[in-house]
Each structure stands twice: as C-alpha cells, then as structure tokens.
Amino acid sequence: MFRILRNLILISLIFSGYYLFISEFFYLSENKFLEIEIVKNEIVENKKEIIQEKKEEVALPNTKKSIDKVQYVVKKIKILQGDTFVSILESLNFEQENIYEIISKIENLYDLKKIKTGEIISVFENSFGEIKKIEFFKNSETIISVDLDKEINLNIRELTKDSFIESKEYTITESLFSDGIKNGLSPDILVKIISLFSFDLDFQRDIRVDTVVSISYEFDEIIETGRLEYNDIKYASIIIDGKQLEYFKFITDDGYIDYFNREGKNVKKSILKTPLDGARISSNFGMRKHPISGFNKMHKGVDFAAPTGTPIYAGGNGIVEYVGRNGGYGKYIRIRHNNGYKTAYAHLSNYKKGISKGVRVNQGEVIGYVGSTGNSTGPHLHYEIIYQNKHINPLKLKLPSGKILEGKELESFKKEYKKIYADHLSMLYE
Numbered sequence: 001m002f003r004i005l006r007n008l009i010l011i012s013l014i015f016s017g018y019y020l021f022i023s024e025f026f027y028l029s030e031n032k033f034l035e036i037e038i039v040k041n042e043i044v045e046n047k048k049e050i051i052q053e054k055k056e057e058v059a060l061p062n063t064k065k066s067i068d069k070v071q072y073v074v075k076k077i078k079i080l081q082g083d084t085f086v087s088i089l090e091s092l093n094f095e096q097e098n099i100y101e102i103i104s105k106i107e108n109l110y111d112l113k114k115i116k117t118g119e120i121i122s123v124f125e126n127s128f129g130e131i132k133k134i135e136f137f138k139n140s141e142t143i144i145s146v147d148l149d150k151e152i153n154l155n156i157r158e159l160t161k162d163s164f165i166e167s168k169e170y171t172i173t174e175s176l177f178s179d180g181i182k183n184g185l186s187p188d189i190l191v192k193i194i195s196l197f198s199f200d201l202d203f204q205r206d207i208r209v210d211t212v213v214s215i216s217y218e219f220d221e222i223i224e225t226g227r228l229e230y231n232d233i234k235y236a237s238i239i240i241d242g243k244q245l246e247y248f249k250f251i252t253d254d255g256y257i258d259y260f261n262r263e264g265k266n267v268k269k270s271i272l273k274t275p276l277d278g279a280r281i282s283s284n285f286g287m288r289k290h291p292i293s294g295f296n297k298m299h300k301g302v303d304f305a306a307p308t309g310t311p312i313y314a315g316g317n318g319i320v321e322y323v324g325r326n327g328g329y330g331k332y333i334r335i336r337h338n339n340g341y342k343t344a345y346a347h348l349s350n351y352k353k354g355i356s357k358g359v360r361v362n363q364g365e366v367i368g369y370v371g372s373t374g375n376s377t378g379p380h381l382h383y384e385i386i387y388q389n390k391h392i393n394p395l396k397l398k399l400p401s402g403k404i405l406e407g408k409e410l411e412s413f414k415k416e417y418k419k420i421y422a423d424h425l426s427m428l429y430e
C-alpha cells in the first residue's frame, strides 16, 4: 500500500516536473506564473476542472468604506459527473467536521441534491490561500453565499438585473445567422428572428446576398455574473429585392405577445384547418374502426366529405415534396412548410396542372381536387398535418391565429409601433 502511494507521488512529481519544464520552455515570457499556478491547483484539486481564475475585488458585508475591500482569488469549479458537495469540499482540503457543519447549514435552506452537473461553484480565497467564501446559484435568479470567516454564515441574495434595448442592422453576405454572429448578435436572438421570419420566408431560397436585416431587441444583464439574458424581439425587418417585411412586437388585449405589420395584420400565417370550401367532417382524428378493413386503427388525419372535383387548397406556404400515387392514400400530395410542419392530402381525383415535386405553393392556392382514389368508400379529402414527423390533429392545431387588429386595439398598436420604430432609428443612427 505504502509502496503504491510512494510510486504514485513519484510519478506525479515526474509528470508535474516535466510539465513545468515544458511550460518554462514555451511560456518563457508572459503567463509563466499563471501556468504554474494552474498546474498546482490541478494537483491539489484532484483534476477538478478550473474554468476560470481571476482576481476580484469583493466588498466585505457590513462595511461602508472602500478600505475594507479585500482582494480575493476566485476559483470557479465546475461540478463534474460523480461530484458531490462533500467531495468538492474534501478536494478543497476542508476538515471533516467543517464539511459537516457547512453542509448541514446549507441543507437547512437548500437541498444540495438539486445541484446539477455542469453548475459552477465559486471559491473565494484570500492572499494566504484561505477559503473565505463559497458561492453557488440556487437558481437563475438567486445566489447562495456561504461565508466562512470565523463562523459559517449563509446568505441568499437575488441577482440584480439591468434591462436594455439594442438595435442592429446588417447586410447578409453569407447567411442570416453567420452574418448576424459576425455583427455581434447573440445566437439566442438570431434563432428568434429565424423562427419569426420562417412563416414568410424560405431561408434557402429567399435570402440572397445583400439582403438587409434590421432588428431591435430587449435583454437583461445580470450584474453579478455579467451574463446576458435575451428577451423579446421588438422590431424586425428584412428587405429582399426592395420588398420589406416588417414585424412589430405587440401585446394583444387578450395578453398574447405577438407580431404585426404596420397594418395590424399578424405576420404569422396559420396552417389552414380546413383546406377546402363547403366541406363537412366525415371522420375525425383518432382511433376508429376502419371502414374497409374493419380493424381498429389510428386515423391520422381528418376526412372532409365533398363532391368529386372540389378544389383543395395548400394549407400553407411551402414546397411540394410528394405528388403521385401512394398506396391506400391513392392520389396524394404532401407539402413541406417552412416551420417544421408538413401537410398531406389523399384520395384526390386529380392534381392541379403545374403541381409537381419541388414546386412552391402559397397558402390558399389550388393544388388538386377531391376524389375517391386508394382505400376510400366515397369522395372525400383525407387531410393530415405532420409536425416534426408526428401526426397532429388538424382541428386542434395551436398555431397563431393570423389575427387582424381592429378598433381600439389597432389604435394602441399604432401608437406602440411608432414608438418602437422611432426608438429603433434613434439607436441605429444616433
């Protein structure tokens, strides 16, 4: 046992010696000291990952004068798989009885089992290497601070936030996303813009070089961590071939955050629940006895009874991805929409001329005609909505309504959008 331990120490000495030699060699000038520091810490802390080490000035509690500011070295320890709060305190060389006391104090207020892998514990060391404070996040709004000076004291404090609005404008040379990143936009905001525009745009086809994107958005800065939290987009505009699409954020009277153009029309277009006129539902979505096979089977769509030849509309803007015979579906069309949705139309008597694979269709455009091809007992349209490859009930589809603002609501929207736009311009060009 002793020999193993001795060998281990010997090996680690050889390795750290070798590492120090290498680092001496490569970091002769700057950073030399820092490198050695980190190597030392890694050995002490059982290879615990130190993601950041920096000096921070932290005011002592209950002090008013700046003389009382103490220089701490703050070590950020990332909790790895298999770590416990105990094992972390052990790796920081705490005595067992101190560990017990610290843990039981914290457990009075907080269940330490809730700490997850990947979270960060900040350890504050004074210039003598004594740990004076440990901090970790209770949740995204609260910090638990364990004071270790003389006696153990626990503080819970809210993180403080500052709110901001920011405006940016850029021209696309590559893609909306990559040029956005180059122009200092956060991926969080870019994802929101893409989902906002996805109701109107097909990113592969519509976005070309020299497309101008202009946006305004809200974010909070957490003072303690410097972390930024991105909130809603207030304004988004995209100009393609001289045509402008504009969205303004507005909270409707029924309390929904939604986006409207200057006319007060909701820019998000829903997928049609009924893609034909004058039809009646003859079979609903769900389990049913199949009219032909007699077996109980999941009916993955809605059937609309209508005379043969009744025109069928595209449920939304999109690209035709299938036209042709498809087993029991008979003559069949499937459209891929921009926002993860697909719609399918079965038992058609015929397709509209010009509808073929790869063709682009607009919502409400005629794509085919009601019939009774495939496994069908009479003329009807079998309509399916597929979201991320799962069938959903078209009649229960929860998509934005495509609301149009009217009356007083329209008046207050107009006031709101003018203010948003004026703020946006002044932030861009001030």
Ligand SMILES: [Zn+2]
Binding pocket: 283, 299, 301, 302, 303, 381, 382, 383
């Ligand atoms: Zn059906």
